[in-house]
Each structure stands twice: as structure tokens, then as C-alpha cells.
Amino acid sequence: MAKAAKTAITPTRTENYPEWYQQVVRAADLAENSPVRGCMVIKPWGCALWENMQHVLDGMFKATGHKNAYFPLFIPKRFLEKEAEHVEGFAKECAVVTHHRLEAGPDGGLVPAGELEEPLIVRPTSEMIIGDAFSRWIESYRDLPLLINQWANVVRWEMRTRLFLRTSEFLWQEGHTAHATEEEAREHTIRMLNVYADFARDTMAMPVLTGEKTAAERFPGAVKTYCIEGMMQDRKALQAGTSHFLGQNFSKAQDIVYIDENGDRLHAWTTSWGVSTRLIGGLIMTHADDDGLVLPPRLAPVHVVIMPITFKSDEPDKIINYCHKLADDLRVQAFHGRHIEVEIDDRDMRGGEKSWSWVKKGVPVRVEVGPRDMAADSVFVARRDLSPKEKQGIPRSEFIANLTSMLEEIQQGLHDRALSFREENTHTIDSETDFRDFFTSPAGEPTPIHGGFALTHFCGDSELEKKIKDELGVTVRCIPLEGGEPGTCPFTGQPSEQRLVWAKSY
């Protein structure tokens, strides 16, 4: 039997990518499906990951002048009715609260009672409830800009859900800002888009493209929607964050007005932007491998796990103490705004099983310490970005001295690997035939090949865009911000201002 090929996750990515994803989530103990359809239970390891993301992002928002606030979960129905496009975009996926009491029913069960005079909508996003507050908070040009962020949960009644990627309820942050001028609001929209791109690249080690959405993919009610798009390992695109320039659409619908220096009453210009727990899905699909999750050190809840090997020692306590001393020496070190997080795993279970459990959780560095190591004052080290076989004995003092640079190297390596994967699978395509071939996989493929990113000119016709989506399942992911050379649309022969990024997406 070819035992060497055994992987911790079955099936592998090439065998069945969607199933592989589910198994990684389960094996890493990130989350599970809940009894409530479409909702997930985020388990401690997944929650710790989200907390680390929150911590870094929150710092970036504060550094760009934002303050946190919290607004209600419920939105009165009439609020939502104010902005026509916005309503149309979200109406079909809203959860609605119509009663406020339960009473014993005829069959012994509980039945809703006390019908509300006005139904409440569980927020799918908070433009309307925050806009209402803004209309009261803003009176003068001196109140602007108003820069607010909230960490919250939202509900979108999705038909088909997948842990982290699309759930009926998800956690996110939503920034909402109001500005005196159009120019300032537009600049702010781009500023926050870049905050997201920086976070994805520097903290998540996930390279992303930045660009604008076409009208078809725009946020309901927005003038312009910008996004960051990452390439997953099945070459599909994941929209990982969005930033919207809302113009005066919402300020006019909600009466967000200020009095300027000349005493004129003017509508403010607003923006909104958000990232969600979907980032965790992106993290998995960017870095995880056939042995499970792989965490970039800057987000890892645990940087180093130490496993004492005590079974064949006469003095297990000495080994445990040696491990604690090692942990103490590591914990005092700083790594990107945190102390090194060390866990000593002295659970009473078999060594192989224990070791694999940390591989599957994606911990960057695993350390085994047994009697032989202790005698030599060394540690046995494995890195998650290398093969599980490549363990290495290192003198203890050297390991302590070099840990942060090792973590840095892992972080950078993950990013570089993801970036070259994206580059290898991004092609400029100039004919309709090539475009169709690129996005068509052979029949019967267990894991369809999704082509990758196609950089292709386009005349901008929305009907044609929809036709391509219907026929090939391919959409414009973004219009790159950096622009490009004008050319010819391969579908119509019409002129095109620049190449767009096309891909299949989540």
C-alpha cells in the first residue's frame, strides 16, 4: 500500500474541492452547522481567528479616524422602504419579525401572539438605521466628516449556504461615513478599499485585486461599488470585501443634510464598506492544503504548540518543566502587536494523533520535546508550511532566538505562494473562442477546472454581460483601478476602454 500518499483530509483538493473545503472546516474545528438552517456555530478555534482579524482591522479603522458605535438589530419596515433600489435589492432575503409574544396553543405548542403594529426587519445591512441616526447627528459642516464603524451580525435569508462563505447569519463590520463634498466621499471610498487590500495582503497573506464592479454587480442603492477579489485554489474568485460610494442617494432618502459655511442646506455624501466572516472562508481556500488548515502567523491563535513526549521517561515532570520554561522564553517575545502565543499540549493521547490534530488546525510551528531533546538541550521543530516529514532538531537557544524570523518567513512564503498561483492562472484573452475554451472544463471532471482570471476587453453592454453569465457562469469580477490600454471587445468588435477581470466566482 502506498502509505506515503496519505493525507489528513479526504478527499484532496483535486479529488473534490467543495467537499475538501467542508472537511478542512471540520478537521480544524472551526465551525459546524447549527440546528437552525443556514446558520453556523463558530467554535473556539474559528472564533479566535475572527477575533484576531477584528483586532487588526479595528486598529486600521481607528488609525483612519473612525469610531465604533452600535445600532439596533431591528429596522422598522418603513425605514427600508425609503430607498427604492436598496429595497429591491434586499427585500427578498429579509427576515421579518411580526410578533412579540408566544402563547400556549391548542396542541400544547407555542404560537406567536401580540402582532406588531409595524413589522421589524432583521438587518441585512444597516444603511437605513444608521442613516436615520446620521440625519439627527449631522447639523453643521462642523459635524463632518462623520466616520463610524460597527461590528455586528446581519441576516440574509440565503437559499444555499456554506460555512463561512455564505450563511444566513454572519458576523461583519460595516463602516458608514458622511462627508461634505463628493470628492472627499469618493476618496474615502477608495481609502477604505485600500485598507482592505492591505489587510488581506499583509495580515492574511492573501493577495487581492482591487477594482470597480459593473452595474450588474453593484450594491443596491450605490453609485459605485469597489471590491477586493482573491483567487482561490480552485481558481474561482472570491469577493472578499466591498466599499461603496453612495453619492447622495441615501442622504436624500433619509434627509441627511448639513448647513455649510454660507448658511446653505446641503445633502451630505455618504459611503459604506464591509468585510465579513467570509474572510475566514477565503483564508481557508487560499492557504489550506490536503493536510488541513494552514494559518498565516499574524492571524494564528497559537503560534507554537509544544508537545512533551513523556511516555518513555523516568521523569516526566522534568520534561514538562523544561517545556514550560521554553514557553516562558517564547511568550515574552513580540510578533506584530501580540506576544508569541504558545500552547503546551500535554493531553493524555497518542503522539501521532495529537501532532496531526495541530497540523489540521494549521498552527505555524509544532515543537516536540522528549528525553533525548532535553538531554541535548534542543527541540524538535516542524513548520506547517513544509511537509509534515521535515522535522528538524534545533538547539533550544537558537530556536528561541530565531522564532520570530521563522514566523515572518512563513507569513511571507504563504503570500508569495498564493501570489504566484494567481499569476500562473491569470491570462490575457483576446478572442471569444479562447474565452469560451478557458472557462469550459471537460465533461465528467470531478472537480471542474474554473479557468482562472481572464483579462479581456469588453464593450460594456449589460445584456451581453448577462448572456455570458447565463451561458458560462462567468462574471466580471472587477474593472481594475489602475486602468489599462484601450482595445476591442472580442464579443462585439466594439471599442473597449480597458481589460476587465473575468472569472467564475463564489
Next chain:
RNA sequence: CGGGCUGUAGCGCAGCUUGGUUAGCGCGCUUGACUGGGGGUCAAGAGGUCGACGGUUCGAAUCCGUCCAGCCCGACCA
């Protein structure tokens, strides 16, 4: 909201066609032994109102009806 399928132990399933002692199996869990630096072997043990209600029957997990829940495939989506 249209089409298909499934509800039996914590999880995954068999049994149902052709009703019949005490409802089985795998994983997991607990205990013990041998083990042990790649997730091992063996043994013992705990754990189930068979989705709910009603009907047929001497007898229902099994047949019939109603209901409930979930999953998959379509249209929609951070």
C-alpha cells in the same frame, strides 16, 4: 417557490420489498492490556420512546394516511 430524496445511538448507515423473540454494524466515547517521536493492536463496556400523530393488525422500525423537519437539483446572493 417548482422537481427529487431522506428521517433508526453523539456521527455515518443497515434492517423495511415478503410485519413476528431482547433492533444491528462502523466511527466516536469509557475502561484495561500491549504499545508509543506519522494519527497502532486487542479485549470489555456505556449509549436507541426507530421524526410526530393517527390507522390496519393478535403483533408495526417494517404496510397505509396526515403532518413536521432536513438534504439535493433549479431562479437569487458578502
